[in-house]
Amino acid sequence: MGKKKVALKVDDVSIRFNLSKEKVDNLKELIIKKLKGEKIRFNEFWALKNVSFTLNKGDRLGILGLNGAGKSTLLKVIAGVYKPTSGTITRHGHIAPMIELGAGFDPNYTGRENIFLYGSVLGFSREFLESKYDEILEFSELGDFIDVPIKNYSSGMKARLGFSIATIVEPEILILDEVLSVGDAKFRKKCEAKMKGMFDHGVTVLFVSHSIKQVERLCNRGILLEHGQLIADGPIDEVISLYKEKTGVDDND
Amino acid sequence: MKKYIESFMRYRFLLMELIKKGIKLKYRRSYLGLIWTLLEPLLTMLVLTAVFGSLFANHSETKYPSSLFPIYILCGRLLYSCFSSASKIGMKSVRSNQAMIKKVYVPKYLYPLSSVIYNYVIFLLSLIILAIVGIILGIPITWHSFEAIIPIIVLFVMCIASAMFLSTVCVFFRDIEYLWDVILMLIMYCSAIFYHVENMHNETVKFVIQLNPLYCIIENFRYVVILGKSIITDPQELWMLGYSAAFSFIALAIGVIVFKKNQDKFILHI
Numbered sequence: 001m002g003k004k005k006v007a008l009k010v011d012d013v014s015i016r017f018n019l020s021k022e023k024v025d026n027l028k029e030l031i032i033k034k035l036k037g038e039k040i041r042f043n044e045f046w047a048l049k050n051v052s053f054t055l056n057k058g059d060r061l062g063i064l065g066l067n068g069a070g071k072s073t074l075l076k077v078i079a080g081v082y083k084p085t086s087g088t089i090t091r092h093g094h095i096a097p098m099i100e101l102g103a104g105f106d107p108n109y110t111g112r113e114n115i116f117l118y119g120s121v122l123g124f125s126r127e128f129l130e131s132k133y134d135e136i137l138e139f140s141e142l143g144d145f146i147d148v149p150i151k152n153y154s155s156g157m158k159a160r161l162g163f164s165i166a167t168i169v170e171p172e173i174l175i176l177d178e179v180l181s182v183g184d185a186k187f188r189k190k191c192e193a194k195m196k197g198m199f200d201h202g203v204t205v206l207f208v209s210h211s212i213k214q215v216e217r218l219c220n221r222g223i224l225l226e227h228g229q230l231i232a233d234g235p236i237d238e239v240i241s242l243y244k245e246k247t248g249v250d251d252n253d
Numbered sequence: 254m255k256k257y258i259e260s261f262m263r264y265r266f267l268l269m270e271l272i273k274k275g276i277k278l279k280y281r282r283s284y285l286g287l288i289w290t291l292l293e294p295l296l297t298m299l300v301l302t303a304v305f306g307s308l309f310a311n312h313s314e315t316k317y318p319s320s321l322f323p324i325y326i327l328c329g330r331l332l333y334s335c336f337s338s339a340s341k342i343g344m345k346s347v348r349s350n351q352a353m354i355k356k357v358y359v360p361k362y363l364y365p366l367s368s369v370i371y372n373y374v375i376f377l378l379s380l381i382i383l384a385i386v387g388i389i390l391g392i393p394i395t396w397h398s399f400e401a402i403i404p405i406i407v408l409f410v411m412c413i414a415s416a417m418f419l420s421t422v423c424v425f426f427r428d429i430e431y432l433w434d435v436i437l438m439l440i441m442y443c444s445a446i447f448y449h450v451e452n453m454h455n456e457t458v459k460f461v462i463q464l465n466p467l468y469c470i471i472e473n474f475r476y477v478v479i480l481g482k483s484i485i486t487d488p489q490e491l492w493m494l495g496y497s498a499a500f501s502f503i504a505l506a507i508g509v510i511v512f513k514k515n516q517d518k519f520i521l522h523i
Contacts, residue, residue: 017521025522026428080358083517103356108278117274120267121357 006092007173007204008055008078013087015048015073015228047073048228050087055221057172058202062209062219062236064243069225071208075099075175078206093172093204096122100177101162107151111142111161114150118165132168139194140164141187160187170198177208212240260360268363268370275342275371290375291382294334298327298386305447315449317479321390327383328475329446332404335376336412336467337437342368343416344423344433351523361516362509365416373409383478393481400484403494404473410501411466417508421515424522444468466500469493 024030033039048070055061063071076082078089079097104121105114115136119129129136137146140160150158174195195218199205209215215222215236222239224232226246232239280286302323317325346364347354354361423429443465450468453459462468473484473494484490 025426027426027432028428030426076356081354081356082520097357100356104353104359106274106278108281109274113274113277117270120264120270121353121359123263123267125266126269 005057006054006090007057007059008092008206009088009090010051010053010074010078011088011090013048013051013074013077013084013089014046015077015082016085017045017047018043046228048077048084051225051228051230052087053223053230053233055204055206057204059221060199060205060207060219062207062215062222062239063225064212064215064222064239065225066247070228071225072099072177073228074225075177075206075208079175091173094169095173095175096166096169096171097175098163098166098177099175101159101166105150105158105162108149110149111140111146111153114161115165118162119168122166124169129168136161136164136168139190156184156187163191167194167198170201171203173204173206174198175206178210212243216240264360264363267359268367271363271367272371272374275368276374279371279375287378290379294327294331294379295382295386297330298323301326301330301447311449311452313452315451317449317475321392321479324383324387324390324392324479325475326447327386328478329444329471331376331379331383332408332471332474333441333444333446333467335372335408336415337441339369339372339376339412340415340419340437341433342372343412344419344430346416347420347424347519348427348523354520354523361519362417362512365420365512366413369409369412369416373412387478392479395481397477397481397483401474401477403484404470404477404497407473407494407498407501408467408470410505411470411497414501414504414508417512418504421508421512424515424519440465440467444471446471463493466497469497473497 024033051070051074053061063074065071073082075097076099077084078091079095079099081097081099104118106117109117115133116126116129120126137143140146140157140163142157142161145153145157150161153161199218205218207215207219219236222232222234222236222243223230224239224243224246232242280289283289285292305326306319306322343365346368347361350364353359354364419429419433443462444467445462450459450462450472453462473490476482476484476487476490484494
């Protein structure tokens with residue numbers, strides 16, 4: 001192996017949410033509270049606390065942790081949806097965030113129109129999408145449904161379209177949040193095959209899934225989060241066995 | 254600065270798509286489609302002309318000929334409804350796109366900006382009806398008619414300013430929607446859409462109306478369209494132009510600053 005190149009550097013990232021006890025989201029309540037002399041109390045909640053790690057190009061990172069440990073928050077910070085309260089994130093290369101496939105789809109738009117809409121959300125140009133249009137249509141296997149408004153699609157069809165658009169360019173960094181659990185078995189296989197192809201080209205992957213088997217199969221490195229803190233970082237088998245120890249689940253899960 | 258331009262260039266296709274989406278979806282479910290942008294102002298013009306041109310008619314002389322009263326109303330109504338719909342949809346733009354904001358990174362100013370632009374494009378299309386009615390009623394068309402572009406640009410700046418500011422406030426205080434409806438009604442009555450300010454006898458009311466920048470924009474526009482004269486050579490019109498332009502650009506600066514300061518907090522509140 002040659003010299004390793006850094007693909008992603010997460011440096012001391014923390015995120016604080018203010019969970020207010022009673023949510024004040026209108027002027028009326030705010031004025032009433034002010035008049036009554038009540039203070040609006042906030043519960044501080046650290047979704048992530050001092051998380052640091054560095055990914056080299058080609059690393060495939062599995063992120064483990066119980067519900068609410070901060071896995072999805074971490075992915076969203078890396079994708080740029082949340083801004084960290086403190087700390088920095090350095091990304092090198094194009095990121096394909098597949099946090100929720102089809103975020104940015106409009107239900108009233110047809111599949112065809114959504115290709116251009118979602119494609120431009122991901123930062124692709126219209127000319128580029130036009131040139132890749134047939135490829136997207138073929139991979140998504142939607143056929144004539146492409147001219148039907150997306151609100152009539154099944155969730156599997158939506159996911160297929162989303163996946164086909166998001167993977168049209170080979171990204172340097174791929175963020176996957178439970179997306180492989182959608183679609184039928186046949187399409188899932190096709191997705192995994194496409195993903196494997198990307199792995200061979202050395203794409204950097206961040207992967208969140210509750211299926212330990214899938215994580216084991218796809219990843220070579222793992223981190224474990226607990227209450228927003230990074231408590232383990234190492235080869236995937238070690239992290240998985242630690243995770244199993246902590247949660248008390250066995251191999252069959 | 255360079256960073257902003259780069260990011261804008263990267264997302265210009267998305268801006269185009271969002272604008273297209275707004276226009277397409279607005280009329281998708283109606284049978285007449287885009288024809289409505291022309292029909293709707295025409296019909297309101299007829300109603301308002303009937304009511305305020307005959308029922309509540311005031312026959313004192315103004316600088317605008319009474320034969321062109323339908324045009325007078327149409328100008329006021331078109332410009333006012335451009336502002337009211339752009340500011341309303343702009344206000345809701347961040348909240349109505351919350352599903353997207355929560356899942357992918359996109360520069361957030363694109364939401365209010367695209368809503369204003371798509372409303373503005375619909376407004377520009379609706380000017381066709383003004384041209385048609387104008388030609389039928391015989392408005393003077395001179396070289397000065399091109400000056401009509403100036404108040405329209407000022408109107409655009411004011412729409413963006415209000416959308417940036419209101420969309421930010423609306424994330425934190427939802428009831429601003431209802432409040433804004435009331436304020437818009439006030440703005441409408443202070444915009445002299447169906448009456449002549451010259452006919453008013455109360456000097457205080459006159460003064461207040463002239464402080465309304467939207468009224469100044471509408472007045473500038475009417476002066477050019479109905480009289481075919483220049484707004485730059487007339488001192489009073491020039492003053493109104495200067496005032497409304499200054500107001501709009503200062504409002505834009507405030508709107509942008511407020512939006513920029515708060516945009517990272519949006520996601521925690523929607």
